[in-house]
Amino acid sequence: MSHPHPELGRPPALPKGGLRVTPLGGLGEIGRNMTVFEYGGRLLIVDCGVLFPEEEQPGIDLILPDFSSIRDRLDDIEGIVLTHGHEDHIGGVPYLLREKPDIPLIGSKLTLALIEAKLQEHRIRPYTLEVAEGHRERVGPFDCEFVAVNHSIPDALAVAIRTPAGMVVHTGDFKMDQLPLDNRLTDLHAFARLSEEGIDLLLSDSTNAEVPGFVPPERDISNVLRQVFAGARKRIIVASFASHVHRIQQILDAAHEYGRRVAFVGRSMVRNMGIARDLGYLKVPPGLVVDVKTLDDLPDSEVVLVCTGSQGEPMAALSRMANRDHQIRIVDGDTVILASSLIPGNENAVYRVINGLTRWGAHVVHKGNAKVHVSGHASAGELLYFYNICRPRNLMPVHGEWRHLRANAELGALTGVPHDRIVIAEDGVVVDLIEGKAKIAGKVQAGYVYVDGLSVGDVGEPALKDRKILGDEGIISVFVVIDSSTGKITGGPHVQARGSGIEDSAFAAVLPKVTEVLERSAQDGVVEPHQLQQLVRRTLGKWVSDTYRRRPMILPVVVEV
Numbered sequence: 043m044s045h046p047h048p049e050l051g052r053p054p055a056l057p058k059g060g061l062r063v064t065p066l067g068g069l070g071e072i073g074r075n076m077t078v079f080e081y082g083g084r085l086l087i088v089d090c091g092v093l094f095p096e097e098e099q100p101g102i103d104l105i106l107p108d109f110s111s112i113r114d115r116l117d118d119i120e121g122i123v124l125t126h127g128h129e130d131h132i133g134g135v136p137y138l139l140r141e142k143p144d145i146p147l148i149g150s151k152l153t154l155a156l157i158e159a160k161l162q163e164h165r166i167r168p169y170t171l172e173v174a175e176g177h178r179e180r181v182g183p184f185d186c187e188f189v190a191v192n193h194s195i196p197d198a199l200a201v202a203i204r205t206p207a208g209m210v211v212h213t214g215d216f217k218m219d220q221l222p223l224d225n226r227l228t229d230l231h232a233f234a235r236l237s238e239e240g241i242d243l244l245l246s247d248s249t250n251a252e253v254p255g256f257v258p259p260e261r262d263i264s265n266v267l268r269q270v271f272a273g274a275r276k277r278i279i280v281a282s283f284a285s286h287v288h289r290i291q292q293i294l295d296a297a298h299e300y301g302r303r304v305a306f307v308g309r310s311m312v313r314n315m316g317i318a319r320d321l322g323y324l325k326v327p328p329g330l331v332v333d334v335k336t337l338d339d340l341p342d343s344e345v346v347l348v349c350t351g352s353q354g355e356p357m358a359a360l361s362r363m364a365n366r367d368h369q370i371r372i373v374d375g376d377t378v379i380l381a382s383s384l385i386p387g388n389e390n391a392v393y394r395v396i397n398g399l400t401r402w403g404a405h406v407v408h409k410g411n412a413k414v415h416v417s418g419h420a421s422a423g424e425l426l427y428f429y430n431i432c433r434p435r436n437l438m439p440v441h442g443e444w445r446h447l448r449a450n451a452e453l454g455a456l457t458g459v460p461h462d463r464i465v466i467a468e469d470g471v472v473v474d475l476i477e478g479k480a481k482i483a484g485k486v487q488a489g490y491v492y493v494d495g496l497s498v499g500d501v502g503e504p505a506l507k508d509r510k511i512l513g514d515e516g517i518i519s520v521f522v523v524i525d526s527s528t529g530k531i532t533g534g535p536h537v538q539a540r541g542s543g544i545e546d547s548a549f550a551a552v553l554p555k556v557t558e559v560l561e562r563s564a565q566d567g568v569v570e571p572h573q574l575q576q577l578v579r580r581t582l583g584k585w586v587s588d589t590y591r592r593r594p595m596i597l598p599v600v601v602e603v
Contacts, residue, residue: 050484052484059476066108069469069471070443074105074130074134075089075440078112084182086184089123089125091107105491111470111488120183122138122148123181124148124149128194131215132157135161145168150172150197151197151321152317155321159313200214210475212440213245217419230428233432234431257419266414275343278345278379279363279372282381303337305331306349307350310350361398364394364395364398372403378407380414434454436463437451439464470488471485518594521534521601524564524574531560552582555585
């Protein structure tokens with residue numbers, strides 16, 4: 043198996059007749075999925091998603107793929123194929139279209155409806171091409187065929203991309219539920235047909251490659267939900283992804299059966315479920331869904347609230363309920379259902395929310411104590427079955443952390459894919475398919491691009507490091523006034539501390555040392571404010587470290603008069 047090397051340089055020019063594959067997100071992480079295909083000087087993008095921030099990224103709203111490697115080639119992009127409508131696959135589209143709004147978007151009916159609604163908020167009217175399973179479209183030099191796959195959102199598609207260099211199949215996110223709620227199976231017949239033609243490179247979902255066996259069918263969830271509804275005394279609050287149409291349908295069915303009304307909470311949930319209902323993907327009995335404002339007129343035993351926040355996102359509705367920072371107050375006897383799996387890295391945030399809800403008396407039902415969710419990604423048994431059908435000549439695991447990619451590669455090897463034709467890459471690693479063999483050719487920039495409010499890319503790692511220091515250790519500011527000609531102190535030093543746990547009065551012990559250092563520097567002829575600030579920072583920082591074993595941010599201000 044080939045894998046990236048930290049010292050990989052920029053790739054050479056793509057040889058004539060070769061196909062280049064560059065993942066800009068989704069490898070080594072769960073989210074931010076984006077892959078760029080190049081043939082004959084033209085580009086095709088599959089997915090453009092976002093990654094949600096973790097605790098060590100304070101103040102960040104979203105994390106985007108890095109567009110820098112294609113920014114000077116936007117005119118070469120033939121289109122963006124969107125495999126399905128989850129945020130980790132479509133959330134970055136508005137930010138790419140800000141740079142070139144006329145890049146065509148290609149996807150299924152529901153996927154395009156979800157992204158069009160999102161783009162309205164950015165005041166972008168996209169060019170779209172609606173496709174469905176079985177469709178085949180020519181997109182520049184890329185001949186794209188779309189294949190139905192089953193996932194945790196309707197209308198998901200895999201895409202087979204034919205070029206003179208060979209055929210690449212990108213699965214998107216998929217599983218092989220044999221009893222899907224919408225009766226839309228992963229089209230194994232189509233994959234077998236593509237296999238007969240010859241799949242030169244397979245990019246396959248790796249999320250559940252470590253999990254043995256097969257994913258249970260979605261239908262198993264319905265009976266569990268009915269049991270929860272039957273035993274609930276007061277309100278039922280369900281947290282789910284705002285795009286998990288199948289799960290919301292099961293909630294609606296259970297609510298209808300037990301005589302409850304349903305209200306959607308949160309802008310994205312209201313918007314997405316409205317779209318799904320209007321397009322016929324969500325079947326809603328008349329009078330079942332009501333406005334959240336009308337719930338006060340109903341007894342608690344007849345209320346179901348459906349909201350976001352199943353991953354412990356700090357600004358989502360459920361987290362705010364747990365923190366008593368939401369108009370909906372959790373009371374003793376409420377039942378809360380977390381109808382989702384845990385995305386790796388979110389465990390602490392989710393359990394913090396569960397603890398907060400439990401504190402106020404809620405009975406919290408989650409995957410750890412009830413079968414209220416099944417994954418949307420193929421487990422190891424399904425992947426083995428899938429590889430035996432596809433028989434790819436080269437395999438490139440995608441969509442997963444390193445452990446998932448490695449496990450998926452091992453599955454491919456077990457089914458007969460030669461080790462030297464399995465490419466384990468990471469974001470930015472360039473893979474070329476030349477004369478039927480995939481190999482690593484170099485690496486391009488593919489770091490995190492942070493969205494902070496209206497700012498995109500302005501906040502970098504140094505700023506995040508400063509934020510973490512401020513959050514963990516606090517800040518100490520020192521103000522000194524000096525004579526511009528002599529360098530002597532004419533005012534201060536004055537010290538203020540915030541969040542450091544050190545009382546301002548404690549700094550009386552170190553101020554003489556700061557004064558001494560500044561007087562000595564004046565005698566040596568050092569009067570430049572920046573140099574004096576560094577002296578103050580070092581002196582105060584050493585004292586705080588020696589005395590308190592802390593490392594707060596120290597902000598010295600030296601003013602000349």
